[in-house]
Every structure is written in C-alpha cells, then in structure tokens.
Amino acid sequence: MKFRTFAAFVGPSIxxxxLFIAAPLVSVFTQSFYLSQPVVESVEVETCTPGFLTQTCTTEVRTQPILDENGRIVRETRFVGLQSYRNVLEPERAWAAISSFDISGLLAIDFWKALRFTLTFTLITLPLVLGVGLAIALAVNNAAKSVRGPVIFVSxxxxxxxxxxxxxxxRWLFxxxxxxxxxxxxxxxxxIAMFAQGWTIEILMLFYRVxxxxxxxxxxxxxxxxxxxxxxxEAAIIDGASRWQRLWYIIVPHLMPLIVFxxxxxxxxxxxxFEEIVGFSSQAHVISLQWLTYDFLQPDDSGNRAVSRASASAMLTMIGIVVLLIPLLRKTWRDHRGTR
Amino acid sequence: MSGPKALQQPISLRLFSSAFLAFWCLLAAFPIVWIAVMSFKAPVDAFAGNPLDVIFGPVTRAGGEGLTLVDIVLGVAVLYGAVQVAMRSLPRLVATDAPWGPVAFRWLIASVVFTLGFVLVFFGLLPAISGAINGVLGLDPIIGLTTAHYEAVWIDNEFWRNFVNSLIVTVGVVTVSLTVGTLAGYALARSGSQLAFWILIIALVFRALPHSVLVAGYLPVFVNSAAILEPILGENAPTLYGQPLAVIAVLVSINQPFTIWMLRSFFQSIPAELDEAARVDGCTHFQAFRWVIMPVMWPGVITTGLFSFLLAYNDFLVTSLLLDASNQTMVPAIAGYFNRETTTTDQVEAVAAAVSITAPLFLLVMIFQRQIVSGLTAGAVKG
Known part of the structure; x- marks a missing residue:
C-alpha cells in the first residue's frame, strides 16, 4: 500500500x-501550571438605610469581580508553577503525617485517600476477577451442551x-x-447499616466490580x-497426573497469554x-483518583470549576497509568521485533 | 457419558461444578431481576422485609392494580408467540428474494413493523381482551403490579426527552465511529509498515487514559468556544458546551483506539488475496475496500458497532460534564433521581428509571449474544 493511500484511509481517525485526545492532553499539561481566576477589586460600598432624622449609613470594603463592557467577568490567567500540584498533594501536611506515622492524618487529605482506595481496589479485584472468571469457565466447560447457551446469556x-x-x-439490595x-x-x-461506614461500602464496591x-x-x-x-x-492422565496437576501444569499455562491479557x-x-463512587454515593467515605478530577471539574456553588487543580490531579493520575502500561508496551514491542 | 474412562469425573466433582454454576447464575441475574420486580410495586411492597411480599405485592394488589391468572396466561402466550415469530418467521420473510432494497434495509423495515405490531398487541389488544374476560369471570388479581412509577418517570418527569438525547448521541457515535474506524482498521490491517505499528501503539496508550483527564482538557475550551472560535467563524461561533454534536465527536474519538484495534483484527482474518484479486481486476484500493472487502466484513462491523453503542450508551462521566440539564442523556439524568431520594416513592421511581435504561441492553444481549462473545474473544485470542 502506498503511503498516500494509507494516509487517506487512516487520516480521519488520526x-x-x-484533536480530541492528544491536544487535550497537551492542554491539560499546560493548564496544570496556570491558574485562571476572576479578577477581583476591593471597593468601598456605602449602604444607607432610611432612619429618623438622619440616615444610618455603613461603609464596608467588599471584593467583587471586575466586569468588562459586555458585563462578563474578567478573568486573568497567570503562571503559578507547581502551585496546583501543591494544592492537590498538600506535601507539608502529608510529610508531617508520614514522619509521625499518622496514617489517618495522611488519609484525611483527599488525594492520598483517593490513591489509597484506587490502589487497594485495583490490587484486590485483580486476583478475584481472574479466579472467579476461570472457575466459571471451567464449570461451564464441564456442563452439558444444552445449558451452555443460557448460562452465557445470564453471565x-x-x-x-x-x-x-x-x-x-x-445498592438498592443493601x-x-x-x-x-x-x-x-x-x-x-x-x-446493620451498610452505607454508614467506609469499609462496608468498599466491600460492596469490590463485590460489584468482580x-x-x-x-x-x-x-x-x-x-x-x-x-x-x-x-x-490424555498423556498427562497416563502419566498419572491428578486433576489439580492437570489444571495447574497444562490448562493454566495454555491460558497464560489470555490471563495476562x-x-x-x-x-x-x-x-x-469511578462509576462505583457515583452509584453508591460514597463520596463522603470513599473516593477514587478519577472521581477527584471529576469533582474538581463540577461547578461549585458560585459556578466556578477548579480547572487547574483538576488538571494537576489528572496529570498525577496519568503517572499511574504510565507505570501500569510499561510492561504491556515492552511486551508488544518485543512481539513486534520478533515478527519482523 | 462417552469418552475415555479416565476422563470421567467423579459424581461429587460434577455436582460441585453444577452447584457452583447455578450459584453464579443466581448471583449474576438476581440484582437485575430484583430491581425489575421492585419497579412494578407500590413503595411499601418494593421495600418490604419479606421477599414474598415484594414478589406478590399485597399492598399494590389492595390498591386494585394487579394481574389475574388470565392476564398471566395470556401474557405468557403472547410473549412466547412473539419470540417464535421473531426467531422463525421473520428471518424467512426477510430472506425471501423480495424485489426491493438490500438485506439490511429489509431487516430494518421488518424489525420496525414487528416492534409496532408487538406494542399494539401487548399493550393495546391484550389488556382489553383480558379485562373483558376478568370482568365476565369475576377474577381477582393474584400478583400486584402497577405501572404508576413508569408513568411518573417517563411522562411526568419527561424522561422521554433524555431517551431522545441518548438516541441521538448513540446513533451518532455508532455511525461516525464505524465509518472512520473501518477505513483506518482496513489500512492498518493491510499495511505492515513501521508507521502503522506506531499508530497502533499510541492508540493503545490512548485507550488506557482515564476519561476525566481528557474532559479536563475539553471543558475550559468548550465553555469558552464562542470566544475562541470567533476570529475564525465570526459572529455565530457556537458554544460547544452542551451540544450533543460535540459530545458525539468526543465519544467517537475516545472510542477510536478501541475501534481500530478491534476492526483491524477482524480485517486481518479476511485473506489479503481477496483484495489482491480485486486490484488485478482493476479496482483502486478504495473500490476494493468498498465492493470486495466490506460485503464480507459485516459480522465484524456489527460486533464493533455493538461495543461502540455500549460505550456511548453507558457513558456517565463525559455526558454528565459536557451536557447541560436541558439535553442530558439517560444515564447522567438518573443521578438526579437517586440524589433527591427523599421518599420511598422517589426511590421506586429511580428504580423504574434504572430498569428503563437496562431494558434495551437486555434485548441487545438476547439478539446479539453471539456477536458480543465473538467481539470479546477477537481481541484476546491474538494476545
């Protein structure tokens, strides 16, 4: 295939x-170093209420956003360096908590709380999903042909x-x-109140995910x-392998690429x-990294979105993804080198 | 049991395996079936302590709403008949060499006519007939059942608007991502170049990105897009925030890495000799793609389309952040229900909304089970 035809076919997708994946990544990266705020000014406001003989007047200093000629709030964007990251990570508080072995103090900071949950959630569900999936697969493989279709449907x-x-x-069951x-x-x-404390909600979340x-x-x-x-x-049976040995030494190695996948x-x-946090409304007890970014992006009471903090937490989330992906990318690279 | 004697399993193992399977099926279906049952009951019944009360609904029955034996028998008969027609007669009708239109078009017509007919019979004709019989025989309902919550959700709370929005977004996403994805998937499957490999690797990295990272990039741009695009488009530059079209574009792009990986693996299973033959006969690459490869690619396209549909339909994060309340899709709209859950009636209405969202997915699994399984395994078996 010539390069020009290839480019024409792949072009729209690329x-x-x-436009919608690479560009936002770059923009999130830059946003995380800038802070965009409404420009505020301090004005002295004199409010007078009618009174007998003289009016009662009070003067107070109020901060209010500056409006431009169209009546829109003027915003200024300035470079703040790592400030947004510091706001998300709160390194001083975190370090103080770590150096005094105060785990609950560390987990009172949103980011570390979210990181703790995201990591435990990922690592606990992984073996459960693999084990339950394999058990169901073996059981269905064992079952009569006629029930396999309906079982797959229900599953x-x-x-x-x-x-x-x-x-x-x-949630509605509990x-x-x-x-x-x-x-x-x-x-x-x-x-029993399943939604009154963090650990019961976490168990339900783990169950849901599995x-x-x-x-x-x-x-x-x-x-x-x-x-x-x-x-x-059959050869293994003749050699006298037990059921467990056959499972462990023949079937599991055969499935290994799929297990890795x-x-x-x-x-x-x-x-x-993320969806678990929304579905179980657990934000008071348990939050995850992606939920943290989502929460920063939700407009607050005055309609402002904490975009720079969201960008900082998004970039921090990305670091985890990159660490997870390295082994996969290395394997794909090696396969590619092998096939060429 | 046949086969070598050594492969036979002891009875205890077989029993254990079937018991485990039965337990899993119960576990898999129970939450879904249970919320479906709850959604048809009066609030007192839906959250009753005794499971039998939830199933039979005495309070709902006392309210005068329920099904009699005749209703149940007739209803089951009609459902059975409908399944028989859909499975047996309909494919035969479509397969006959009608003089008009391609097969896909005939299927579309057939399924629309079938759905209309079913709705007419099941919700129009059936209640009238069974009501008359019940009146003559003087039967009392045995299972309480009320559609009040569905009426409240769909008509009073205008859930149909969210349904229409979901429809727009999902149809848009499936069409665009298949059009763009088949082109790219074909080229990537046929080109062995270094560039193609790198595109696939980058797509793999993109697939792993959390969606909130991307949305953090879109939001400020979309909210201010009128000001940003003004120099290019002039006065009528649109605000992209809240536009279904913008959400379609975003979901298509987010889905693109997955789509091209899956379509590529389907294209690779079609022998390259096929397009070589077409090229020898004088086709251009695009003609070979359109007239030779696409006709044999339909199973792969349908499977990938299903997964695109699922992504667009199930999405919560992107749609809830990028669409405003006036054109919200169904899944984020339900957040409004369970967040306000103050009374049990509100809760059961939320359950009814949840069941309404799940029903189309249930039908989807029923019709496309084989395609879904093949789609899941297509990516995996290659590793």
Missing amino acids: FLML LLPFIITPVIGALSI VGDGILTRLMEYYSGTD WHVAPFAFVIFYAGLQTVNTDTV VALIHLMDAYRV
Missing part, C-alpha cells in the same frame, strides 16, 4: 485522535449493564430497608479452554474506577 447481563445502574442495583440488609439483620439480630468484570474474564477463558490440546491432557485490561479499567 485527525480525531489528535453477560452483569457485564453489559450500565456501570452506574449496576452499582445502583446492588440500602437501609433493602432486601439483603433485612435478611442479614434477621440472621444476626442486630441493626460481579461486573468476571463475565468478561469467563468468556475469554472459555474460548481459550476450547483449544486445549486433548492429546496433552485479562489482567492488563482489568488493571487499566480498575485504575479508572
């Missing part, structure tokens, strides 16, 4: 990606459901008078199980955890 439901709605559907809370209260005989992603792992592992070499399995996709997606 254009979109440059796809949690995967395909809108993430916010999926989280909500689990809210104050939800059916499963009632059930647990009935068996334990105590009052419920949501295990079907994806299952479908991929199930496809992989169809291509297991039966000769190898699912693990990488899951790492990328779990690191971006």
Whole structure:
C-alpha cells in the first residue's frame, strides 16, 4: 500500500485522535501550571438605610469581580508553577503525617485517600476477577451442551449493564430497608447499616466490580479452554497426573497469554474506577483518583470549576497509568521485533 | 457419558461444578431481576422485609392494580408467540428474494413493523381482551403490579426527552465511529509498515487514559468556544458546551483506539488475496475496500458497532460534564433521581428509571449474544 493511500484511509481517525485526545492532553499539561481566576477589586460600598432624622449609613470594603463592557467577568490567567500540584498533594501536611506515622492524618487529605482506595481496589479485584472468571469457565466447560447457551446469556447481563445502574442495583439490595440488609439483620439480630461506614461500602464496591468484570474474564477463558490440546491432557492422565496437576501444569499455562491479557485490561479499567463512587454515593467515605478530577471539574456553588487543580490531579493520575502500561508496551514491542 | 474412562469425573466433582454454576447464575441475574420486580410495586411492597411480599405485592394488589391468572396466561402466550415469530418467521420473510432494497434495509423495515405490531398487541389488544374476560369471570388479581412509577418517570418527569438525547448521541457515535474506524482498521490491517505499528501503539496508550483527564482538557475550551472560535467563524461561533454534536465527536474519538484495534483484527482474518484479486481486476484500493472487502466484513462491523453503542450508551462521566440539564442523556439524568431520594416513592421511581435504561441492553444481549462473545474473544485470542 502506498503511503498516500494509507494516509487517506487512516487520516480521519488520526485527525480525531489528535484533536480530541492528544491536544487535550497537551492542554491539560499546560493548564496544570496556570491558574485562571476572576479578577477581583476591593471597593468601598456605602449602604444607607432610611432612619429618623438622619440616615444610618455603613461603609464596608467588599471584593467583587471586575466586569468588562459586555458585563462578563474578567478573568486573568497567570503562571503559578507547581502551585496546583501543591494544592492537590498538600506535601507539608502529608510529610508531617508520614514522619509521625499518622496514617489517618495522611488519609484525611483527599488525594492520598483517593490513591489509597484506587490502589487497594485495583490490587484486590485483580486476583478475584481472574479466579472467579476461570472457575466459571471451567464449570461451564464441564456442563452439558444444552445449558451452555443460557448460562452465557445470564453471565453477560452483569457485564453489559450500565456501570452506574449496576452499582445502583446492588445498592438498592443493601440500602437501609433493602432486601439483603433485612435478611442479614434477621440472621444476626442486630441493626446493620451498610452505607454508614467506609469499609462496608468498599466491600460492596469490590463485590460489584468482580460481579461486573468476571463475565468478561469467563468468556475469554472459555474460548481459550476450547483449544486445549486433548492429546496433552490424555498423556498427562497416563502419566498419572491428578486433576489439580492437570489444571495447574497444562490448562493454566495454555491460558497464560489470555490471563495476562485479562489482567492488563482489568488493571487499566480498575485504575479508572469511578462509576462505583457515583452509584453508591460514597463520596463522603470513599473516593477514587478519577472521581477527584471529576469533582474538581463540577461547578461549585458560585459556578466556578477548579480547572487547574483538576488538571494537576489528572496529570498525577496519568503517572499511574504510565507505570501500569510499561510492561504491556515492552511486551508488544518485543512481539513486534520478533515478527519482523 | 462417552469418552475415555479416565476422563470421567467423579459424581461429587460434577455436582460441585453444577452447584457452583447455578450459584453464579443466581448471583449474576438476581440484582437485575430484583430491581425489575421492585419497579412494578407500590413503595411499601418494593421495600418490604419479606421477599414474598415484594414478589406478590399485597399492598399494590389492595390498591386494585394487579394481574389475574388470565392476564398471566395470556401474557405468557403472547410473549412466547412473539419470540417464535421473531426467531422463525421473520428471518424467512426477510430472506425471501423480495424485489426491493438490500438485506439490511429489509431487516430494518421488518424489525420496525414487528416492534409496532408487538406494542399494539401487548399493550393495546391484550389488556382489553383480558379485562373483558376478568370482568365476565369475576377474577381477582393474584400478583400486584402497577405501572404508576413508569408513568411518573417517563411522562411526568419527561424522561422521554433524555431517551431522545441518548438516541441521538448513540446513533451518532455508532455511525461516525464505524465509518472512520473501518477505513483506518482496513489500512492498518493491510499495511505492515513501521508507521502503522506506531499508530497502533499510541492508540493503545490512548485507550488506557482515564476519561476525566481528557474532559479536563475539553471543558475550559468548550465553555469558552464562542470566544475562541470567533476570529475564525465570526459572529455565530457556537458554544460547544452542551451540544450533543460535540459530545458525539468526543465519544467517537475516545472510542477510536478501541475501534481500530478491534476492526483491524477482524480485517486481518479476511485473506489479503481477496483484495489482491480485486486490484488485478482493476479496482483502486478504495473500490476494493468498498465492493470486495466490506460485503464480507459485516459480522465484524456489527460486533464493533455493538461495543461502540455500549460505550456511548453507558457513558456517565463525559455526558454528565459536557451536557447541560436541558439535553442530558439517560444515564447522567438518573443521578438526579437517586440524589433527591427523599421518599420511598422517589426511590421506586429511580428504580423504574434504572430498569428503563437496562431494558434495551437486555434485548441487545438476547439478539446479539453471539456477536458480543465473538467481539470479546477477537481481541484476546491474538494476545
């Protein structure tokens, strides 16, 4: 294929990606060093209320935004260096907390709280998703052919459901008078409030994520199980391998590329955890890195968005993604070198 | 059981495996089925302590709304008939060599006619008939069921507006991202150049980016776009914030890395000899793509389209930040319901809205199960 035809085919796609992915990245990077604020001035305002004989007048100094000739608020943008990063990371407070071994003090800062949750969430769900997915795949592979279709259908439901709605559907089972809370209260005989403290919400979030992603792992592992070499399995049986040995030494190595694939996709997606926070309305107890950026971008009471702080937290989130991606990129690079 | 004796499994293992599978199916379906049941009940029933009360809904029944035995039997019969027609007769009708239009167009017509007919029979004819029979036999309802919450959500709270917005955004995203993506995917699959490899690698990095990072880049630009674009477009420069078209462009681009990876793997499974033959016959690259490759690519295009649809339909972050309240799509709009949840009626209305959003996805899995599975495995098997 000539370069010009190639460029014509790829052009529109590249254009979109440059305009809407690469350009915003650059702009977020620069935004994070600048602060855009309304220009304010201090004015003396005299307010008078009618009184008997003389008016009662008070003078106060008020700060108000300067308006331009069209009545819009004048904003100024200035270079603040690493100030936004400092606002997000709060290094002095964080360092004071670390040096006095005060974990709860460290986790009182939003960014570190979000980082702690995002990392534990990612690392705990990973083995669970792989394990549950593999278990379902093995069980379906074991089942009669006639039930496999319906089982795959039911399994796809949690995967395909809108993430916010999926989280909500689990939340409604566990809210104050939800059916499963009632059930647990009935068996334990105590009052249970699943949404009153952080750790119970986190358990529900972990459950939701495993419920949501295990079907994806299952479908991929199930496809992989169809291509297991039966000769190898039979040879292993003749050699007297037990079921566990066959699983561990033949089937798992056969599935290894797929396990790596699912693990990488899951790492990328779990690191971006966000919908759970919205669905479980957990922002008072548990927040994630992506939610932090989202929150900075939401207009506050006076309609301002903390764009520079959002950019700083977005750039910090990116660092994690880059660290996660390095092994994947190295592997792809090596494969590419190998095939050429 | 057939096969070598050594491969036979002990009965305990088989039992354990089936029990685990049954448990998983219960776990997978229960939350979804349960909110569907809740959405049809009066608030007292929906949050009742006894699960049987939630299913049968005594309070709802006492309110005079419910299904009698005749309703249930007739309803199940109509549903069964509809599934039979959709699975058996409809494909045969479409497959007959009608003199008009291509297959995709005939499918479109057939599914629209089928949906209209089903709605007419199920919601128009059926209640009338069963109501008459119930009146004659004097039957009382046995299962409480009310559609009051759906009416409140869709009509009083104008959820249909959000539905229309979702429709605009998803249709836009699927069409544009498939058009742009097939072109790029084809070129990337056929070109072995170093450039193609680097494009794919960069796309992979882009795929991993958290969407909030990108939105942080769009927001200030979109809010001020009228001022920024004024030198170029003059007076009528648009404010991109709140524009569905801008959101479509954003979602298409965010989805582009995934789309080109998936389409590339589908194009690679089509033998290159096919376009070589077309080229020998005098086609240009584009003609070969359009008239030789695309006709055999439909399964891959449909599968990729499904995943584009899911991304656009399920998105919360981008649409909630870039669209204002007047043209919000369904998923962010539901945040308004569960945040105000003050009374149990509000909660059940939120449940009804959630079920309304899930219903189209349920149909999607039912119709396209095979394509979804093939799409999931397409990316993976290559590794």
